[in-house]
Structures are given as C-alpha cells and as structure tokens.
Amino acid sequence: MAGLKQVQRQTGVALWRQIADRIREAIGTGAYDETGMVPPETVLALQFGVNRHTVRSALAALAQEGIVRAVQGRGTLIERKERLNFPITRRTRFTAGIGDQARETRGLLLDEAREGASAEVARWLGLKPGEQVVRLETLRHADKRPVSKATSWFPAARFAGIGEAYRKHESITKAFAELGLSDYVRATTEVTAAHASTADLADLELTPGAILLIAKAMNTDLDGVPVQYSISRFAADRVQFTIEN
Amino acid sequence: MAGLKQVQRQTGVALWRQIADRIREAIGTGAYDETGMVPPETVLALQFGVNRHTVRSALAALAQEGIVRAVQGRGTLIERKERLNFPITRRTRFTAGIGDQARETRGLLLDEAREGASAEVARWLGLKPGEQVVRLETLRHADKRPVSKATSWFPAARFAGIGEAYRKHESITKAFAELGLSDYVRATTEVTAAHASTADLADLELTPGAILLIAKAMNTDLDGVPVQYSISRFAADRVQFTIEN
DNA sequence: CTAAAATGTCTATTGATATAGACAACCATA
DNA sequence: TATGGTTGTCTATATCAATAGACATTTTAG
Incomplete structure (x- = not known):
C-alpha cells in the first residue's frame, strides 16, 4: 500500500494536479481514515517521487476545495469526505x-x-x-x-x-x-x-x-x-x- | 454551435490538453462529420481564444493518438472516431x-x-x-x-x-x-x-x-x-x- | 524544558507552456 | 498558372511548473 505512487510528466497535466486528484480519491476511499490526516508532506513527496513543494501545491488546491486543512506543527487534517x-x-x-x-x-x-x-x-x-x-x-x-x-x-x-x-x-x-x-x-x-x-x-x-x-x-x-x-x-x-x- | 468554446487557465491542466480533449470529444459526437475534417487551425484558435501554436500542440497530440492526420495545404483529416x-x-x-x-x-x-x-x-x-x-x-x-x-x-x-x-x-x-x-x-x-x-x-x-x-x-x-x-x-x-x- | 516532527516562507534555477509575428511549403481551384 | 487558404517552421519573449536548499514557526511527545 505504501508503494511508489506514480505520476507522469510532460503530458499537459501538471504534477501538482495529478497528485491532488490522487489524494482526493484516496481520501474518498477511506485510505487515511485511521489517522484522519493526510501523510506528512515529506512522505508524500517520497511516495510520488516529487519535490515537497510540488506536494504542497497539490495540498493547497485541496485546501482551497475545503477537503483538507493544514495545521502548522500538527499535519494536514481531512475536513470533508463524502460520496x-x-x-x-x-x-x-x-x-x-x-x-x-x-x-x-x-x-x-x-x-x-x-x-x-x-x-x-x-x-x-x-x-x-x-x-x-x-x-x-x-x-x-x-x-x-x-x-x-x-x-x-x-x-x-x-x-x-x-x-x-x-x-x-x-x-x-x-x-x-x-x-x-x-x-x-x-x-x-x-x-x-x-x-x-x-x-x-x-x-x-x-x-x-x-x-x-x-x-x-x-x-x-x-x-x-x-x-x-x-x-x-x-x-x-x-x-x-x-x-x- | 460556432460559439466561444471555453478553456480554463491556471488549473494545472495545459491549454493544449484541454483543447485536445474537447476536439476528441467533438469528433466522437460527430460534430465534424459533414466535412470529415477538423476546422482550420486559425478558426480553432479563434474559437478557443488561444494562439494558433497552442491549437497546433493539441492537434499534434491527437495525431499522435491516431485520431487525426494533418495534410499540408488541405487541412486536418479525421482518421478515427469511436464511442x-x-x-x-x-x-x-x-x-x-x-x-x-x-x-x-x-x-x-x-x-x-x-x-x-x-x-x-x-x-x-x-x-x-x-x-x-x-x-x-x-x-x-x-x-x-x-x-x-x-x-x-x-x-x-x-x-x-x-x-x-x-x-x-x-x-x-x-x-x-x-x-x-x-x-x-x-x-x-x-x-x-x-x-x-x-x-x-x-x-x-x-x-x-x-x-x-x-x-x-x-x-x-x-x-x-x-x-x-x-x-x-x-x-x-x-x-x-x-x-x- | 527540550527535541523531534510537522507546516510555512523565502530565494534561486531550470524546463515546460503560451503568446506573437513572420514566412515557407503545399493544395485546390478559378 | 495565379491566387487564396491551409499546414509547417523558425525566432523571440513572458509566465507557469518543478526542483533545490535553507531556515522559521508551531505542535506534540518525552
């Protein structure tokens, strides 16, 4: 489960958007239900094989949608999850x-x-x-x-x-x-x-x-x-x- | 039908990809069946409100997929159409x-x-x-x-x-x-x-x-x-x- | 109180994306 | 065969996307 999640480059879809879509989907399927939080940015960066800043762009987009909320020092909390x-x-x-x-x-x-x-x-x-x-x-x-x-x-x-x-x-x-x-x-x-x-x-x-x-x-x-x-x-x-x- | 087709900027999805997706879909629904061709690049650029070069990137992607084929001097022919x-x-x-x-x-x-x-x-x-x-x-x-x-x-x-x-x-x-x-x-x-x-x-x-x-x-x-x-x-x-x- | 772990902010650099303009090459047809 | 319409190619420039590194700020746990 913690394997290498893959994203593709040079396809016209920005990496931060691909990652945001994956995380949104993972939240929807209950992948992070145990903690109620998204994994730390450094962990996600490692999993997706991208820079931490790129992960931050993805999380910022999800925060804009109201799906997650980042709290300094604690982590990124899941706010909403509905289907x-x-x-x-x-x-x-x-x-x-x-x-x-x-x-x-x-x-x-x-x-x-x-x-x-x-x-x-x-x-x-x-x-x-x-x-x-x-x-x-x-x-x-x-x-x-x-x-x-x-x-x-x-x-x-x-x-x-x-x-x-x-x-x-x-x-x-x-x-x-x-x-x-x-x-x-x-x-x-x-x-x-x-x-x-x-x-x-x-x-x-x-x-x-x-x-x-x-x-x-x-x-x-x-x-x-x-x-x-x-x-x-x-x-x-x-x-x-x-x-x- | 020839109205302004919309694309969105700064969404993490490149304009050429959005346009390619729209054209592929239009082909699929039979929008260009009368001529068997995609409209000229300059017309598409006007319809989508982008530069002609951006349209060319989109058409190049569709050509790569084998959906269209560009012929210099004539236009861009529809090769395949499926839904x-x-x-x-x-x-x-x-x-x-x-x-x-x-x-x-x-x-x-x-x-x-x-x-x-x-x-x-x-x-x-x-x-x-x-x-x-x-x-x-x-x-x-x-x-x-x-x-x-x-x-x-x-x-x-x-x-x-x-x-x-x-x-x-x-x-x-x-x-x-x-x-x-x-x-x-x-x-x-x-x-x-x-x-x-x-x-x-x-x-x-x-x-x-x-x-x-x-x-x-x-x-x-x-x-x-x-x-x-x-x-x-x-x-x-x-x-x-x-x-x- | 301290340290570890997490997010927040800043600077800098590189490559992809998009625009702009000019002109060449090719095709159909009047 | 001349002309208009179309795709192909080139140069240049500005903005977005992604990487890299450093350090600040906040929270939690020990």
Missing part, C-alpha cells in the same frame, strides 16, 4: 434517491425558457424538431452543498407551467403532480463522464479539472409517453450511481 | 453488449491469482473475509483497440479453473459455461468516474488526465448466489453506458 449514492431504477427520483443520506435537500431554478426543440431533444421526447418545449436549468443541493446541475426539457403543450411549479415545490415530482401527472417512470438513462465546463464549475463549486458524471435520462408517464428529457451533471468525487436489476 | 455504447441490463455481457459496434472483440488475461477475500470482495460475494477467491485481471479489445480493463473475483471453491477457461475462450460467459454455469444475471452495478491510474493508462493506451468510467458489478446465478464481483474501467471518451428500465 452520495444515487440508485438508478425505474422509479428514480432525485430527492427520494438521496433518502437518509442528507437531512435537507433543495432544488433551485436557475433559468427557465420556452424554445424550439433541437434534433436531440425532439428525438427523446418524441416531438418534431422545432416543436415548443420548456427548458429548465436546475441546481440541486444536499445539506447546503451543490450536488448536481441539470438541464431538463418538457413538452410545452402539456407542461407549460412546469417552471413556476418547480420554483414553488423545488421538486420535479411535485411539479408534475400539480400539473396533473401523478406518476412517471424512468425509461432510459445514459451515463458518461467528462471535464466540467466553466459554468458548471462555478455552480457546483468545483475547481477546474474536476470530473463530472453525466446522466442523460428520459422519463415517461405510465402510458409510455415521454414527459421529460434531462441532462444532469454530478460532481464525480461526491456521488456514485447504483443500478439495481 | 461504443454499453447497455447495462440484467443480462449485461461485454461481448454481446458490443454487438455489431465492432467486428472483432478479444479478451486478454493479464494476470491470475488465488487469494484471500478482502472485506469488500467478501461482502459482495457473500463470503467471509479471507475465504479463498480467484482474481482475474482482464483487458478487453474491440477491433484491436483497448476498451476496458477489469479486475474480477470469483469464489475459488466453485470456479477454481476460471482463469484457464477464460484464457481459452476469451469470454467470461463461455468460461462459466465450461465450469457448469450455463446462465447468470447482473444483480447490481455501481458507476463512478475518476482519473486513470498509471497502470490503467498504459494498458488502455490513454494519456494522463484521461477519465475513466468505472463500473463495479456483481453477477449471480439464477438462484441469486453471487458468482462474480468485478471492477471494470472504461475510457470515458470511448464509451457510454445505457441503462434501460
């Missing part, structure tokens, strides 16, 4: 999915627009390109920390008031209910990963280089008619998905 | 999942070991920690390109010869069949994303900073008894997962 689990099933819902993993969840409506459906959106919602849809940009929190940012499209003919309803209830499920849709199911989910865009970095309180888990999902009513297509971006170091079959 | 789709269902199998997306698939056995189950492995396989398991490290190709690397554990009592059988058939499904297990189902799948380790980078022919989609999966026989626990790492820019409910 929420999201079950993806036929009955996937954001708030219910978090369940007892957080005490308080919120849903913030960042933007609402009525627009013509793009080819992609039209295909998923079973519309013709250009047909009117409502687009919502939402940001979801768990215990006051941003967890995911989502862009959702709804057929405008059926769900014209979805934005207002979401703003009131802070929940898609309740907004649907107010508009007369009492139940819906997850039809399909596509999962990918990518680096975050600038806008997503800011809203999700991430640092550049961070990874997103991206879920493209389509929900239908009980008759199989598409009611929502959404692209949700999750901070990869804060969540994982679980698919139960 | 495989993996359905995750109760009947998930690697080879069958690829289906007609590739002509030839191979499964290479990198390593085989018999060992005591760790706490995590024991939990998933329903064993006591320390009970004997067989661990296989496998590398799967589609059309001669590495797609995923997997670590799998099997109860040693029941599947002692799984390594030999896999080496012969290059398929878990066929190896199971040889050992008397004619059918099995996917019980649960956990999906996360992370930066690749050095070993995975090499085997999957990736550059540092590349993102992995990680699927932790547990398969059972038809009686619900666990037969396999595996951690598969996929190059995120080459694959996506689809969950149909």
Whole structure:
C-alpha cells in the first residue's frame, strides 16, 4: 500500500494536479481514515517521487476545495469526505434517491425558457424538431452543498407551467403532480463522464479539472409517453450511481 | 454551435490538453462529420481564444493518438472516431453488449491469482473475509483497440479453473459455461468516474488526465448466489453506458 | 524544558507552456 | 498558372511548473 505512487510528466497535466486528484480519491476511499490526516508532506513527496513543494501545491488546491486543512506543527487534517449514492431504477427520483443520506435537500431554478426543440431533444421526447418545449436549468443541493446541475426539457403543450411549479415545490415530482401527472417512470438513462465546463464549475463549486458524471435520462408517464428529457451533471468525487436489476 | 468554446487557465491542466480533449470529444459526437475534417487551425484558435501554436500542440497530440492526420495545404483529416455504447441490463455481457459496434472483440488475461477475500470482495460475494477467491485481471479489445480493463473475483471453491477457461475462450460467459454455469444475471452495478491510474493508462493506451468510467458489478446465478464481483474501467471518451428500465 | 516532527516562507534555477509575428511549403481551384 | 487558404517552421519573449536548499514557526511527545 505504501508503494511508489506514480505520476507522469510532460503530458499537459501538471504534477501538482495529478497528485491532488490522487489524494482526493484516496481520501474518498477511506485510505487515511485511521489517522484522519493526510501523510506528512515529506512522505508524500517520497511516495510520488516529487519535490515537497510540488506536494504542497497539490495540498493547497485541496485546501482551497475545503477537503483538507493544514495545521502548522500538527499535519494536514481531512475536513470533508463524502460520496452520495444515487440508485438508478425505474422509479428514480432525485430527492427520494438521496433518502437518509442528507437531512435537507433543495432544488433551485436557475433559468427557465420556452424554445424550439433541437434534433436531440425532439428525438427523446418524441416531438418534431422545432416543436415548443420548456427548458429548465436546475441546481440541486444536499445539506447546503451543490450536488448536481441539470438541464431538463418538457413538452410545452402539456407542461407549460412546469417552471413556476418547480420554483414553488423545488421538486420535479411535485411539479408534475400539480400539473396533473401523478406518476412517471424512468425509461432510459445514459451515463458518461467528462471535464466540467466553466459554468458548471462555478455552480457546483468545483475547481477546474474536476470530473463530472453525466446522466442523460428520459422519463415517461405510465402510458409510455415521454414527459421529460434531462441532462444532469454530478460532481464525480461526491456521488456514485447504483443500478439495481 | 460556432460559439466561444471555453478553456480554463491556471488549473494545472495545459491549454493544449484541454483543447485536445474537447476536439476528441467533438469528433466522437460527430460534430465534424459533414466535412470529415477538423476546422482550420486559425478558426480553432479563434474559437478557443488561444494562439494558433497552442491549437497546433493539441492537434499534434491527437495525431499522435491516431485520431487525426494533418495534410499540408488541405487541412486536418479525421482518421478515427469511436464511442461504443454499453447497455447495462440484467443480462449485461461485454461481448454481446458490443454487438455489431465492432467486428472483432478479444479478451486478454493479464494476470491470475488465488487469494484471500478482502472485506469488500467478501461482502459482495457473500463470503467471509479471507475465504479463498480467484482474481482475474482482464483487458478487453474491440477491433484491436483497448476498451476496458477489469479486475474480477470469483469464489475459488466453485470456479477454481476460471482463469484457464477464460484464457481459452476469451469470454467470461463461455468460461462459466465450461465450469457448469450455463446462465447468470447482473444483480447490481455501481458507476463512478475518476482519473486513470498509471497502470490503467498504459494498458488502455490513454494519456494522463484521461477519465475513466468505472463500473463495479456483481453477477449471480439464477438462484441469486453471487458468482462474480468485478471492477471494470472504461475510457470515458470511448464509451457510454445505457441503462434501460 | 527540550527535541523531534510537522507546516510555512523565502530565494534561486531550470524546463515546460503560451503568446506573437513572420514566412515557407503545399493544395485546390478559378 | 495565379491566387487564396491551409499546414509547417523558425525566432523571440513572458509566465507557469518543478526542483533545490535553507531556515522559521508551531505542535506534540518525552
């Protein structure tokens, strides 16, 4: 376990960033749970085969993220360590999915627009390109920390008031209910990963280089008619998905 | 579509690498299918808001990967374009999942070991920690390109010869069949994303900073008894997962 | 109280990254 | 064959990333 951890040079990714990513991951998997601290800078420098200053740059980045806190004379303490689990099933819902993993969840409506459906959106919602849809940009929190940012499209003919309803209830499920849709199911989910865009970095309180888990999902009513297509971006170091079959 | 594409400075990730990643992704999603070429260097430089030399560094990296080929006087041609789709269902199998997306698939056995189950492995396989398991490290190709690397554990009592059988058939499904297990189902799948380790980078022919989609999966026989626990790492820019409910 | 161990700060040097400008070489086509 | 558009090459400069060493400051343990 204490073997030589490797980093690669001249790849366009700074060593301090590679090291920061490794340490963040190690914290997430509980590697330092016994002490609650990161190993000393000199030890890390030896393990990664780099200068102590390079390790310090990595730790400074993690401190900026609020993951660790350095205390002179003592060491570098782990402040935060979290990874929420999201079950993806036929009955996937954001708030219910978090369940007892957080005490308080919120849903913030960042933007609402009525627009013509793009080819992609039209295909998923079973519309013709250009047909009117409502687009919502939402940001979801768990215990006051941003967890995911989502862009959702709804057929405008059926769900014209979805934005207002979401703003009131802070929940898609309740907004649907107010508009007369009492139940819906997850039809399909596509999962990918990518680096975050600038806008997503800011809203999700991430640092550049961070990874997103991206879920493209389509929900239908009980008759199989598409009611929502959404692209949700999750901070990869804060969540994982679980698919139960 | 021709809007300002964004890159971030002072993040520890070189601009040329960020740009290379964006272009690779754009190629993968078919953004340049009409011409079969990447836009001219001067146009890309304008779109990303960087110097032309920086774009050239990015394109050089993609050329090194064999994704594009620059031709003086004409432009930069797209050589290869790939993103495989993996359905995750109760009947998930690697080879069958690829289906007609590739002509030839191979499964290479990198390593085989018999060992005591760790706490995590024991939990998933329903064993006591320390009970004997067989661990296989496998590398799967589609059309001669590495797609995923997997670590799998099997109860040693029941599947002692799984390594030999896999080496012969290059398929878990066929190896199971040889050992008397004619059918099995996917019980649960956990999906996360992370930066690749050095070993995975090499085997999957990736550059540092590349993102992995990680699927932790547990398969059972038809009686619900666990037969396999595996951690598969996929190059995120080459694959996506689809969950149909 | 002292020593060891840990983080904090400073200076200096080297190589990688990014910008800027100029011009050569090559290709397609009018 | 002339021209415009494209990639290839060169020089120069400024900033970031990484190494190296020295020493200060703080905490913990003996």
